[in-house]
Amino acid sequence: MRNPRKKGRAKLPKRSAALGSWRESRPSAKGQCHGLVPGLRPVAAEIRSEMRPTLETHASAQSDTVPDARALAHDLTPYRGANPARSLIELAITLIPFILLWLAMWFALDLGYWVGLLLAVPAAGFLVRLFLIQHDCGHGAFFRRRATNDWIGRVLGVLTLTPYDYWKRSHAVHHATSGNLDRRGIGDIDTLTVREYLSLSWWGRLWYRIYRHPLVLFGIGPAYLFALQFRLPVGFMREGWRAWVSPMATNAAIAITVAVVIWVVGVTDFLVVHVPIALLAASIGVWLFYVQHQFDETAWATGQDWNVHDHALHGSSHYDLPKVLRWFTANIGVHHVHHLCSRIPFYRLQNVLRDHPELGAIGRLTPLQSLKCVRLVLWDEVEQRLISFSDLRNRL
Secondary structure (H helix, E strand, O other): OOOOOOOOOOOOOOOOOOOOOOOOOOOOOOOOOOOOOOOHHHHHHHHHHHHHHHHHHHHHHHOOOOOOHHHHHHHOHHHOOOOHHHHHHHHHHHHHHHHHHHHHHHHHHHHOHHHHHOOHHHHHHHHHHHHHHHHHHHOOOOOOOHHHHHHHHHHHHHHHOOOHHHHHHHHHHHHHHOOEHHHOOOOOOOOEEHHHHHOOOHHHHHHHHHHOOHHHHHHHHHHHHHHOHHHOOOOOOOOOOHHHHHHHHHHHHHHHHHHHHHHHHOHHHHHHHHHHHHHHHHHHHHHHHHHHHOOOOOOOEOHHHOOHHHHHHHOOOEEOOOHHHHHHOOOOOEHHHHHHOOOOOHHHHHHHHHHOHHHOOOOEEOHHHHHHHHHOOEEEOOOOEEEOHHHHHHHO
16 A cells, blocks of 8 residues: 655655666566566665555554455456356457458558558457457456367467466566565566666666667567567566477468468568557557556555555556547557456456445546656655656756
């Protein structure tokens, strides 16, 4: 649970004379964070001691107004369990239009490239929805049988350029550690605390600023993620041959599929049709993931102050989109409920909000409000909230 906003701005500690260099580090197989910056664990211990009194006070103050997350997770159990017929329909009304739009975009090239390019927008929307169906398969929520979920997910992974089994594992780590400052690094967007950022060298700060720039985070980054990073088992590369099976098998299936399509339509037509669709879908997907956890009211904690249920509910947003966008994004905007009970199929998430109206206001973000989340780049350990670079500069 996050602290209430303080009326005055807390003064940050002075920058240390001995600045460490920023090095990227990945968690171990168990998801334990080795640390983004040397000396992070002692800092985390100090932060934890400062946080605990305010966290406990806030939890007490909110107990009468906010539902108990653990009890709520139990209450949501009846919504779990897939309806196979409904799932097949959802898959069909997503996959078939995507294929038809792809072909329509190809045929429209005779009328001019810009005419066909307009079709890339709805096609990307359907590709995003296919990814989110794959996402539900990864949680075992889309079909009743595990094997059915896994094989549908693997096939869709060829279209979404996502190695299903590798992604499923890293995404499970994300769910198990979401909101835990001690266990960052797999399945999330790299976010530094204020103290970590201040401990960086000049080059480290510059690199972090570049990484967090919107053009990189939502433009270059998604292209790199789906085109390059997903081709290798990043984060699990030292765990033996099993970690490599999913990426390599998916790469082979993608290569065969691309070769067949190119044989039919030609290299140039394939590139001018599919690349815009894939790039736009990737950027939309990363944006959705960003606003689901990087928002003003999010909750992060360390050590014993972190709780899987509380931080699932309060560390994830409710991205309240218009109905048509809810459909294309498979209700993933109801992310706080999804994190609290990930086995609920996406087509039942709105039912949860209908039956539990108190959840509608928790972490709620409108599309306009979500645009302001781009500036939130650092976690303030003292005020327990995300802040911008300008906020930090004004307080130093």
